[in-house]
Amino acid sequence: MRDFERVADFLIPHRRIVHIVVLVISLLMVPGMILALSPIDMESYNMESPELDAREVILKEYPANVVTSGYAVIIREQSKVGTEPHWVYADEFAEYGGDGVGVAEPVGGILNLSVLREISTKAEAARTDPLSEFYRPIISDVTLVQHHGVLTLSDLLRVFMANESLQTRPSLSPMGVPLPPRTNWSDCGALECLMFDDENLTPKRTST
Numbered sequence: 001m002r003d004f005e006r007v008a009d010f011l012i013p014h015r016r017i018v019h020i021v022v023l024v025i026s027l028l029m030v031p032g033m034i035l036a037l038s039p040i041d042m043e044s045y046n047m048e049s050p051e052l053d054a055r056e057v058i059l060k061e062y063p064a065n066v067v068t069s070g071y072a073v074i075i076r077e078q079s080k081v082g083t084e085p086h087w088v089y090a091d092e093f094a095e096y097g098g099d100g101v102g103v104a105e106p107v108g109g110i111l112n113l114s115v116l117r118e119i120s121t122k123a124e125a126a127r128t129d130p131l132s133e134f135y136r137p138i139i140s141d142v143t144l145v146q147h148h149g150v151l152t153l154s155d156l157l158r159v160f161m162a163n164e165s166l167q168t169r170p171s172l173s174p175m176g177v178p179l180p181p182r183t184n185w186s187d188c189g190a191l192e193c194l195m196f197d198d199e200n201l202t203p204k205r206t207s208t
Contacts, residue, residue: 075103075115110153113203116196120154142166158196161185 135149
């Protein structure tokens with residue numbers, strides 16, 4: 001405001017010219033405002049392109065291209081878990097414990113190591129299936145790691161134990177400030193930090 005006195009000294013004596021200039025500039029902006037507020041005529045645009053043609057063919061010929069198929073892994077009876085994996089038959093299902101009860105058997109439920117390895121075996125069978133070349137990538141919202149077509153609880157633990165998950169990597173705050181990892185799989189205290197696929201990993205693994 002201190003330097004506005006110079007501007008005022010120029011504007012006040014030439015106020016008539018200044019008003020005319022402002023009016024002319026405003027009139028020049030009117031056509032642009034009318035064009036901006038007018039509805040877009042999509043038919044006047046050339047919407048033909050190889051990419052759009054290809055998308056139209058995919059949508060018509062392959063209606064399931066955006067469908068995500070989910071596969072449920074059923075916990076087998078305690079005596080069956082950990083045995084030679086194969087298709088689970090109805091007579092091998094573990095009994096339903098009720099709403100909110102969860103899996104009581106085997107000990108550890110869905111996080112039981114034998115159950116997790118059985119899940120991994122079935123996931124590997126899905127990855128080697130002839131249809132696997134048509135799988136689409138899946139990004140886990142837990143680890144932010146991309147997987148090809150198949151994502152299981154075992155994969156989440158495998159990524160976490162390899163220090164590759166979102167929780168074990170440095171991140172940034174909303175202000176862009178670097179933040180240290182929330183946790184890690186390199187400091188396991190008295191235990192040795194093993195990878196998920198390590199043959200020495202057992203439910204009762206301790207350091208030696």
